[in-house]
Amino acid sequence: MTRYRIRYSKEGAARFISHLDMVRTFERVVRRASLPLSLSEGFNPHPKFGFGFPLPVGMAGQNEYVDLMLDSAMDPEQIVCSLERVMPPGLRVTGACLVEEKSPALMAQIERSVYQVRAAREELPKGVETLRKCLEDMMGMREITIGRRKKDGRNVIFDIRPGLLAFSVREEEAALIIEMELMTSSSLNVRPEEVIEAVRGRCGLLNNDCHLYFTRTGIVGPGGRDLFICL
Amino acid sequence: MILTDKRNYAKELDRLLARVQKPARYAGGEWNSVCKEWEETAVKIAFAFPDVYEVGMSHLGLQILYDTVNRRPDTLMERVFAPWGDMEEKLRQNRIPLLSIESKRPLGDFDIAAFTLQYEMSFTNILNMLDLAGIPLRSSDRKSGFPLVIAGGPCAFNPEPLAEFIDVFAIGEGEELFHDIIDVYKSAKERGRERLLRELAGIQGIYVPAFYRAGYNSDGSVCAVSPREGAPARVVKRVVEDYDRVTFPEKPIVPNTGVVHDRIMLEVLRGCTRGCRFCQAGALYRPVREKSPDTLIRQAEALVKNTGYDEISLTSLSSADYSGINPLVKGLLDRMDGLGVGVSLPSLRVDAFSVDLAGELQRVRRSSLTFAPEAGTQRLRDVINKGVTEKDLLEAVSAAFGAGWQAVKLYFMIGLPTETREDLDGIASLAGLVLKKGEEMGVKRGRLKVTVSVSSFVPKSHTPFQWEPQNTIEELREKQMYIKSLLRDKRISFKWHDPGVSFLEGVIARGDRKLSAALERAWQLGSRFDGWSECFNFRTWMTAFEDTGLDPGWYAHRRYDYDDKLPWDHVEAGMSRNFLVREHRNAMEASTTPDCRTGRCPGCGVCTEMGVKPEMGGGGGCDPLQDQVF
Numbered sequence: 001m002t003r004y005r006i007r008y009s010k011e012g013a014a015r016f017i018s019h020l021d022m023v024r025t026f027e028r029v030v031r032r033a034s035l036p037l038s039l040s041e042g043f044n045p046h047p048k049f050g051f052g053f054p055l056p057v058g059m060a061g062q063n064e065y066v067d068l069m070l071d072s073a074m075d076p077e078q079i080v081c082s083l084e085r086v087m088p089p090g091l092r093v094t095g096a097c098l099v100e101e102k103s104p105a106l107m108a109q110i111e112r113s114v115y116q117v118r119a120a121r122e123e124l125p126k127g128v129e130t131l132r133k134c135l136e137d138m139m140g141m142r143e144i145t146i147g148r149r150k151k152d153g154r155n156v157i158f159d160i161r162p163g164l165l166a167f168s169v170r171e172e173e174a175a176l177i178i179e180m181e182l183m184t185s186s187s188l189n190v191r192p193e194e195v196i197e198a199v200r201g202r203c204g205l206l207n208n209d210c211h212l213y214f215t216r217t218g219i220v221g222p223g224g225r226d227l228f229i230c231l
Numbered sequence: 232m233i234l235t236d237k238r239n240y241a242k243e244l245d246r247l248l249a250r251v252q253k254p255a256r257y258a259g260g261e262w263n264s265v266c267k268e269w270e271e272t273a274v275k276i277a278f279a280f281p282d283v284y285e286v287g288m289s290h291l292g293l294q295i296l297y298d299t300v301n302r303r304p305d306t307l308m309e310r311v312f313a314p315w316g317d318m319e320e321k322l323r324q325n326r327i328p329l330l331s332i333e334s335k336r337p338l339g340d341f342d343i344a345a346f347t348l349q350y351e352m353s354f355t356n357i358l359n360m361l362d363l364a365g366i367p368l369r370s371s372d373r374k375s376g377f378p379l380v381i382a383g384g385p386c387a388f389n390p391e392p393l394a395e396f397i398d399v400f401a402i403g404e405g406e407e408l409f410h411d412i413i414d415v416y417k418s419a420k421e422r423g424r425e426r427l428l429r430e431l432a433g434i435q436g437i438y439v440p441a442f443y444r445a446g447y448n449s450d451g452s453v454c455a456v457s458p459r460e461g462a463p464a465r466v467v468k469r470v471v472e473d474y475d476r477v478t479f480p481e482k483p484i485v486p487n488t489g490v491v492h493d494r495i496m497l498e499v500l501r502g503c504t505r506g507c508r509f510c511q512a513g514a515l516y517r518p519v520r521e522k523s524p525d526t527l528i529r530q531a532e533a534l535v536k537n538t539g540y541d542e543i544s545l546t547s548l549s550s551a552d553y554s555g556i557n558p559l560v561k562g563l564l565d566r567m568d569g570l571g572v573g574v575s576l577p578s579l580r581v582d583a584f585s586v587d588l589a590g591e592l593q594r595v596r597r598s599s600l601t602f603a604p605e606a607g608t609q610r611l612r613d614v615i616n617k618g619v620t621e622k623d624l625l626e627a628v629s630a631a632f633g634a635g636w637q638a639v640k641l642y643f644m645i646g647l648p649t650e651t652r653e654d655l656d657g658i659a660s661l662a663g664l665v666l667k668k669g670e671e672m673g674v675k676r677g678r679l680k681v682t683v684s685v686s687s688f689v690p691k692s693h694t695p696f697q698w699e700p701q702n703t704i705e706e707l708r709e710k711q712m713y714i715k716s717l718l719r720d721k722r723i724s725f726k727w728h729d730p731g732v733s734f735l736e737g738v739i740a741r742g743d744r745k746l747s748a749a750l751e752r753a754w755q756l757g758s759r760f761d762g763w764s765e766c767f768n769f770r771t772w773m774t775a776f777e778d779t780g781l782d783p784g785w786y787a788h789r790r791y792d793y794d795d796k797l798p799w800d801h802v803e804a805g806m807s808r809n810f811l812v813r814e815h816r817n818a819m820e821a822s823t824t825p826d827c828r829t830g831r832c833p834g835c836g837v838c839t840e841m842g843v844k845p846e847m848g849g850g851g852g853c854d855p856l857q858d859q860v861f
Contacts, residue, residue, distance in 0.1 A: 013259050014258075015258075016254040020489075021489060028539030028540060030539070031539035032536065032538070088260055088487060211246050
């Protein structure tokens with residue numbers, strides 16, 4: 001068995017495919033591509049996948065990964081070509097890498113994610129400098145609390161500051177772009193919407209129901225280690 | 232086409248999607264969906280499914296017509312579904328019209344809006360979709376500039392309740408009929424709406440209600456639906472020329488989100504020869520035709536390659552009836568096994584053969600097996616011509632328990648013609664016998680389960696029971712409670728249908744043109760998704776009937792005479808009236824009629840009427856009588 005890491009992007013209509021449906025979509029994609037899939041044992045054999053940290057419904061992803069097991073070795077370029085021909089609109093395969101078969105699950109290797117939040121510039125009436133100042137102040141704080149609703153329905157106060165690693169803002173033509181690097185591990189996970197909520201709460205700069213376009217631009221391991229390194 | 236301003240609806244919709252449940256319902260972008268160049272395509276058709284995406288995408292007819300139409304270079308077909316309540320609210324708030332899935336264009340921009348009528352309780356959704364598209368509801372209010380609104384599917388066989396809203400009904404199979412509609416549309420659309428409708432009315436299988444006048448007797452019953460302006464007196468359903476060779480979608484759309492039937496649907500045969508007297512599908516889809524095994528294996532291989540699905544469901548009204556089912560299944564399994572692709576049957580006949588077949592296919596005993604004896608006593612099963620005996624059922628469940636299934640579901644109907652207490656007792660005693668069989672077969676204690684699911688008889692047009700009255704809601708409820716009281720064993724669970732829904736199904740199924748007013752009123756009062764228990768509101772419907780001065784019970788509980796004019800008499804499904812009368816009389820005497828697969832043609836008249844023959848591509852045979860039999 002050989003293990004390959006597939007790098008893909010998820011944009012446009014495909015942003016609305018939920019994580020559960022992504023698993024199903026990939027099963028169908030690899031079957032259409034006729035890759036020599038390694039199937040699980042048992043009566044109901046299934047292709048073996050290892051997904052990364054789920055992308056929330058509606059969020060774009062530029063460099064997402066999924067690991068898959070093949071029965072025989074293949075040229076990674078060939079894998080990319082075969083998959084590209086059968087991806088639904090909005091999903092694109094941008095690379096494939098042979099990785100160590102016995103290395104830990106992809107999910108366990110992820111520590112951080114980089115996000116980009118895009119808004120129209122008019123959503124920020126006081127200008128980008130005031131926002132930048134606000135962000136710097138926030139990065140200087142020891143604690144940034146937000147309300148978080150737990151699965152059991154309880155509301156708790158949660159400190160996102162330890163999960164907030166980097167934060168920047170810039171302008172690009174008519175758009176305002178906020179970039180942030182956040183912890184996304186099983187022990188500490190901060191969502192970009194929560195950071196935006198904190199910015200709103202503290203600086204009150206962004207218009208209230210403005211449209212924000214979220215993209216996850218990258219996923220990295222501890223210390224920012226690249227997870228797409230080929231053997 | 233309605234001229235719409237140049238708003239970027241795709242972008243506006245994209246923003247809304249972040250705020251609705253299940254946005255994948257509206258997002259599109261599925262594998263094998265077809266997005267053609269709008270400006271360069273002569274005819275633009277929207278296939279409008281009056282229910283949510285997950286239901287519509289499980290409908291094989293959608294995939295068939297989408298493929299058939301999109302194969303034509305001069306025509307495009309896109310899909311439109313009914314938005315769920317949260318989305319409807321957002322669309323209305325933001326003044327966004329109902330949009331197609333593919334190009335996100337307003338439904339009103341299409342040349343033709345083609346609705347499918349699968350279920351009476353989706354009719355208010357049709358009105359809602361037209362309204363959301365800014366299209367006037369009534370056909371007579373739609374001048375040129377609006378799409379031609381057409382409708383087909385099983386409920387089009389009694390088109391009268393929707394006659395005020397639909398321009399053109401397409402009766403029967405659509406694969407060839409749709410081409411005829413498009414050809415006429417192209418040649419006549421420039422000559423005005425009236426001319427277009429007139430030319431369409433000349434196609435076999437097309438019913439243009441505006442060319443028919445409905446007349447009523449003093450008691451409100453229909454005395455005639457008479458044609459004007461040269462429209463045909465009888466509209467005869469369409470049947471495809473050569474079923475084995477008719478186009479079948481080998482590249483169906485693969486949804487990005489879980490839908491009800493999320494697998495390959497390979498249609499192995501069309502029609503059914505069994506002749507259950509309550510069954511409308513059995514009457515509408517005759518004659519029975521099977522695809523050849525070669526065709527099926529070729530289609531199955533193409534479908535697996537083009538979709539990536541891991542399951543092929545052999546669909547039809549009764550797939551175990553396929554003449555060469557054993558060699559077909561073996562041939563499919565031989566080819567699919569190495570690919571990790573399974574084969575399944577959607578429904579089972581009540582016999583041990585079917586169970587053995589299901590056992591071969593389903594190596595993991597995932598769920599329970601379902602059987603439909605339909606009635607509790609042999610007498611009543613003979614009345615409905617359900618050719619199943621207690622012995623058949625017990626053999627079938629023995630085979631099921633023996634093969635490792637631990638749960639069995641039994642489907643019955645209550646309120647059938649001639650039903651007595653004894654028949655209701657029979658349901659409970661059959662359930663008890665099945666349970667006992669499970670014990671005997673050594674099913675583990677705590678695992679053995681029998682589910683009794685009881686639906687209510689709804690008399691349907693074009694069936695031998697079309698003249699029969701429906702039980703009242705009170706009668707149905709009392710019968711449900713009676714059966715419940717008989718099923719004391721904890722291992723038997725009991726399920727029943729809302730009698731209020733069954734009542735409305737009965738009203739609409741046998742309704743006439745006057746009902747249009749009540750449908751529109753119910754929609755105005757907020758009725759939507761009436762087939763969904765969380766949305767259905769009985770009171771709203773009763774108010775709608777009151778406001779429009781109609782008595783719904785008159786439609787549902789009425790017994791028609793053989794001589795009465797029926798609202799759907801001008802729509803011909805193929806079975807002769809004489810055959811239906813004879814079948815009704817046989818039913819009253821509990822006398823059965825053989826399946827035409829046995830080689831003894833019962834003379835239903837479909838083959839002679841339609842100039843067709845059963846096609847047993849799977850290797851079976853049956854010869855229709857060439858003359859009408861009385």
